[in-house]
Amino acid sequence: MFDILDKYGAPKNAYTLACTLTPWFGWITAALFVAGLVGGLILAPPDYEQGESFRIIYVHVPSAWMSLFVYMVMASAGAMGLVWKVKVADAIARSCAPMGAWFTFLALATGSLWGKPMWGTWWVWDARLTSELILLFLYLGYMALQSAIDDRRMAARAGAVLALVGVVNIPIIHYSVEWWSTLHQGPTVSKFDAPSIHISMLIPLLIMTLAFMSYFATILMVRVRGEILDQERNTSWVRKLCEKSEA
Amino acid sequence: MSLVSNHQAFLAILLRDLRLGLRHRGELLNPLLFFLIVVTLFPLALGPDKLTLQQHAPAVIWVAAVLASSVSMDMMFRSDFEDGSLEQILLSPHSVTMLIMAKILAHWLLTGAPLTIFALLLSILLYLPVEALLPLFMSLLIGTPIFSLVGSVGGALTVGLRGGGMLLTLLIVPLYMPVLIFSVAAVNNALHGMSVRGEFYFLGALLVLALTLAPFATAASLRIRMG
Amino acid sequence: MSLVSNHQAFLAILLRDLRLGLRHRGELLNPLLFFLIVVTLFPLALGPDKLTLQQHAPAVIWVAAVLASSVSMDMMFRSDFEDGSLEQILLSPHSVTMLIMAKILAHWLLTGAPLTIFALLLSILLYLPVEALLPLFMSLLIGTPIFSLVGSVGGALTVGLRGGGMLLTLLIVPLYMPVLIFSVAAVNNALHGMSVRGEFYFLGALLVLALTLAPFATAASLRIRMG
Amino acid sequence: MIEHSTPTLRTERLECIRNDMQLFSGLDFQLAVGQLLQVVGPNGSGKTSLLRIICGLALPHDGTVYWNDKDIQQFNGEFLREISYVGYQNGIKDELSPLENLNIAQVLKVARDEISPTQVLKQFGLQGYEDIPVRKLSSGQRRRVALSRLLLIKARLWVLDEPFTALDDDGKQIIKNMIETHVNKGGMLILASHEPIEFSNCKTNKIELGQ
């Protein structure tokens, strides 16, 4: 574990690794998206209650899950940067925030698009919806803090503390539907013993989730590369890299 | 010839902050008055209907408490940062976490505590029935220290940043949200004669969590922000 | 070899303040986000009932505007006072009243104007019917400049006082009250299909009054606070 | 650079009371063109207070400051065109770059046309720092930015409160030369400083406070 950290925690190695992996992940993402969309939009039967509009589930649910998942990645990377001073972890945490905010926004947007036919309004102040909005604020707050501090190291460390403190909200979002009886769908998919969703809908959903994951990984690597270059702009290897690309 | 005990240092910082707060009486009264203004704005805006007011009283009071607390949080570290006192505190051989606890306690005594008492008065003005008063009081008594604790982390993270006060609000209000939701739910439950136990367990758990984690997080944040 | 014209000086100060506001993007977004948070807190506390929300939407939006504006007013002079720039402005041979007008305009452009636009968005979320949107927009368009103008007097009076930000809120919120009352009345009238002319005449008169008096009062207050 | 009128600054019976202590009273002095007035005295003797009163930033407890025999509290338009003040605080914005700060200073006052902000910054050894926010400069660099205002502005009377603070030897030399040049060119200058610098090249008066 620590060997790996040591090896790929070094910015230069991480940069090279990210460079080799990016195209692979890019292709996997594309393939998964095609499979998921074909499965979800064409093969899966329309829902007997909701008709075609249920198909938005293939965007909504993965992005809602991702919004929580990315936050956990961001907080863990932040913690690693804080405790073990792994520079790459800082770059990862920093790169996560805008993507997390984007997934959160997507979950909010698709949710309210879906809400219109389902509940008759775009928006209700229900617990899960509100806490998802709070999550968006957490991401925005993290990004605002990052941009307010110009010293990179300081920004990364301060952001990590904030992200860790905000972790308290994650279980609240997840369990809000159970703690309050609200309008929003209860656990339908994540009840693994007996998912209350038909298998022909479930499989494309899982594929889409994988697609989102792999999309996240791809973009993360691209962003992290940029962050590393910026972070290490005064080191010799980055200078050499620049000279090479200029030549 | 020797370092005073941790208790004495705690007490000294507590007294220092209380004295600073009281010396400028404005500072002490301000969050309170801010609270008062927010609460009075409401009947003004909602109209004087008794039932409406009564029904919304818990929400209004709690929202006002959140705002008053978040706005007052800025003063916890800002002046210490600006005049260099914070450096001196960080260079103390005493446990910084403990010194910060003293600052948090002082902040609560100067803002949260009077606000809690004041809220009772205001809630009567908003026609809140008697059976909801105790839950309101209790929820504020648990909730406002959480605000001071969580807010101190935000205050430490944003200290010295330009526009820090507002950035701080942005950072901490989302963190206040669970407290707000559960407290209002508790008071509303009490209003409708339902049990409030679940909500208070949750609030209590949050307080314990905040008490154990926030001072460390604040100390760490201050160190980070200094250099 | 000569003093630039008053217009150029006005423009320079305006651009300076806009630049300062925009440079720290946080500063610009913060009052807006504060506004957003206050508005979102309400439904949270009041519950999701559509009718209740719709009925209180104008009040909620206006109260949030008052708070966002009053909290942001602190930044108008504070940093200029702390770094000595204010002395330099007061020592300018240009009309100080005019330089202050530029600062007020910049403040409005950075806070009041975006807030007005944002309020429309939020009012849709709060189910405000279409026929009330124009009155809401107009009332904010007239009301927020009044806030910036009146607020600048308060900002000048409290600049450099410790805990000034809160004292300021205390001073100016009562002055904001008439604007709040008439604006909410106007929007509510529109909601119920009644005439809004009276209210808007009054708001217009207030704006004219504030425009003519506030910059002078602010300049005078600043001179008093300096020495 | 300076027109051929011969203005004077004069004070009459100035009195200043702080913390119930009389710092000075019955202070009369006159300053003509080509003169440097050094205000000296131990810490807390009232130098800063006096300078702020002369600028019209503070009110004296008693007495009046005259510019060309006009009370500056009443006819200050004319006076303000002629005065340039660098206080103990720098009066520059942390978030703006030195260049932007100087641009504002130029607009607020009567600018000299023959010199540009970039040139002035260069003279003060700040080339390369023109576009970095002042917040990121060291204490001495900030002081240099504040003082560089003086060269950019056409003002006959300079009022300087501890201009040498935070400056290195190089910086001190620059300021010393600037002061002497200004006075010898027919300027007027009031200086409060603890720096043991002798201005041998120009006509110097002293006011001692705090006896």
Added chain:
Amino acid sequence: MIEHSTPTLRTERLECIRNDMQLFSGLDFQLAVGQLLQVVGPNGSGKTSLLRIICGLALPHDGTVYWNDKDIQQFNGEFLREISYVGYQNGIKDELSPLENLNIAQVLKVARDEISPTQVLKQFGLQGYEDIPVRKLSSGQRRRVALSRLLLIKARLWVLDEPFTALDDDGKQIIKNMIETHVNKGGMLILASHEPIEFSNCKTNKIELGQ
């Protein structure tokens, strides 16, 4: 006053980067008891940055500071008992009186028993001002309050950033004597100052930054 251990302060390969400029790198030095280290260099050369790194208030970009061969970032408890820092900022509260400020300082650090805050203030020429809020003091008087902390606290290592700022001749003399006494008594001292003062009575090393 000082115990008979012989601590040392040592740095290893210190590097500091600001605004993409390398201020210093590979900085190694050692400071033993009875030594004064003067950090000199022009404005913006990194003196303040170095002092803050030595105190542990800022992180170096690279390298380590050792106190008794222990990294101060990891074992700072021992180090913090031995250091007393007066920065460019005074670190005193405007709303409290000098006496109240000193009382806090005493509690925060290891106090010396043989001298009381009132005595210290008197030594710094602040008798009569003990109970006036610091806000009402002049710039030099404030600096004196900040510096008077040094005498009140038992610390072997003093780190002083521009201690002479705003002080009059009297004040400068007091500080100079204090510095020499401390060093000669077996103290350690790091000083960054632009004041042209020679410390002829004690063992002095120099670090020059910014070449």
